[in-house]
Amino acid sequence: MGDSFQEQQPNSQLLRLNTTWFQYIKTITNFHVYDPNSSELKNVLKHLQHGTISEANEMSQGTQIKLLLELPNGFQGLLKPYRVPRNYQTQPDHFYFSDVERHHAEIAAFHVDKVLGFNRVPPLIGRFFNITSDIREKATAELAKTFFISPAHNTCFRGHCSYYCDTSHAVCGKPGDLLEGSVQVLLPRPPEINWQKITHPYRRSYSSIKQVEWESNENFCYEHVMIDEDYHNRLLLDMMDLSAFDFLIGNLDRHHMMRINSLGTNTGLIHLDNGRSFGRYDSDDLSILTPIRQCCFFRYATFMRLYKIYHQGFSKLVADSLDTGETLQTILVEEHLEALDRRLEILFAHLDTCMKKHKVSGVMIDDGIY
Ligand SMILES: Nc1ncnc2c1ncn2[C@@H]1O[C@H](COP(=O)(O)OP(=O)(O)OP(=O)(O)O)[C@@H](O)[C@H]1O
Numbered sequence: 114m115g116d117s118f119q120e121q122q123p124n125s126q127l128l129r130l131n132t133t134w135f136q137y138i139k140t141i142t143n144f145h146v147y148d149p150n151s152s153e154l155k156n157v158l159k160h161l162q163h164g165t166i167s168e169a170n171e172m173s174q175g176t177q178i179k180l181l182l183e184l185p186n187g188f189q190g191l192l193k194p195y196r197v198p199r200n201y202q203t204q205p206d207h208f209y210f211s212d213v214e215r216h217h218a219e220i221a222a223f224h225v226d227k228v229l230g231f232n233r234v235p236p237l238i239g240r241f242f243n244i245t246s247d248i249r250e251k252a253t254a255e256l257a258k259t260f261f262i263s264p265a266h267n268t269c270f271r272g273h274c275s276y277y278c279d280t281s282h283a284v285c286g287k288p289g290d291l292l293e294g295s296v297q298v299l300l301p302r303p304p305e306i307n308w309q310k311i312t313h314p315y316r317r318s319y320s321s322i323k324q325v326e327w328e329s330n331e332n333f334c335y336e337h338v339m340i341d342e343d344y345h346n347r348l349l350l351d352m353m354d355l356s357a358f359d360f361l362i363g364n365l366d367r368h369h370m371m372r373i374n375s376l377g378t379n380t381g382l383i384h385l386d387n388g389r390s391f392g393r394y395d396s397d398d399l400s401i402l403t404p405i406r407q408c409c410f411f412r413y414a415t416f417m418r419l420y421k422i423y424h425q426g427f428s429k430l431v432a433d434s435l436d437t438g439e440t441l442q443t444i445l446v447e448e449h450l451e452a453l454d455r456r457l458e459i460l461f462a463h464l465d466t467c468m469k470k471h472k473v474s475g476v477m478i479d480d481g482i483y
């Protein structure tokens with residue numbers, strides 16, 4: 114058993130203690146954000162999928178539009194709306210930092226993370242809304258002001274944010290009032306609990322002209338990461354897990370790493386914000402594996418799980434997991450599923466190169482964390 118809110122109850126007066134939501138929160142530990150076999154997970158998913166919305170507000174953090182939904186029994190959900198079709202690929206001339214967020218990528222990333230046995234993406238579902246009765250009629254005054262009817266007679270809203278929040282990028286019912294989106298359970302936030310936001314050492318430049326050091330210095334890990342005491346605990350291996358996860362889902366946008374400090378010093382990363390993954394299926398971005406290639410460390414338990422999943426058929430497990438019986442159109446098109454299998458092989462090849470250089474015992478670390 115790891116550390117959980119059950120024992121700790123940080124700032125417990127602030128948490129909504131007598132709710133179904135808090136029953137779920139108590140299953141979060143320093144190892145995972147849900148217990149995959151628990152009735153509490155089923156309950157969260159049910160609330161996100163079917164819960165009636167009592168209020169819709171804009172989430173103030175972040176660059177693209179997200180809504181904060183008030184749901185029954187203490188639950189809150191984070192809605193990312195449909196923006197592009199399932200087979201849309203990132204425009205070749207667009208940088209990762211102006212790429213659009215995809216709700217289907219959030220849904221797929223939750224399932225990939227779960228199949229991989231990380232259980233570090235907060236529970237998330239896809240559902241249909243009625244943009245008028247579920248959102249407009251429940252909207253706060255600020256959000257309500259941004260609604261309009263498009264020339265095609267669809268109900269739309271614009272919201273306020275720094276990317277894609279103008280009339281030409283509005284979120285519209287298609288057709289009429291029908292809106293699709295992903296909804297993730299909102300975890301407690303400050304002042305209820307403390308989060309730590311760590312700047313990713315392998316963060317990209319977020320500039321069209323600048324390069325960052327890790328892109329040209331192959332000794333970057335030794336010179337900057339390994340000598341940093343903050344990484345002399347589970348964080349280094351968590352970062353390798355994250356690099357593997359991000360490579361498989363094709364996420365170039367991991368600028369920060371987040372963890373819940375209230376769960377103690379041995380707390381794991383939470384795989385938040387995967388909306389820019391699954392941008393391309395016809396190519397694999399090897400630069401996402403740079404932390405693994407340069408540091409040549411990997412968590413043994415993760416490797417063992419990946420190995421097992423490889424033999425069971427990775428993409429098939431993901432497709433089965435995604436097949437939840439809800440009415441949404443298939444989340445990952447065949448090309449994305451094929452990319453998952455192809456990328457898992459590439460990850461193994463990288464680990465193999467590391468092991469040839471540093472021996473198995475120099476790469477695979479058993480830190481007792483699964
Ligand atoms: N499920 C969640 N529970 C609690 N807090 C969350 C959750 N999802 C997101 N947040 C908080 O909201 C912030 C913004 O969310 P997210 O990263 O998904 O949006 P974004 O528009 O991609 O933001 P950014 O531009 O910072 O990448 C996160 O950094 C985190 O602090």
Ligand SMILES: [Mn+2]
Pocket residue numbers: 366386
């Ligand atoms: Mn983001």
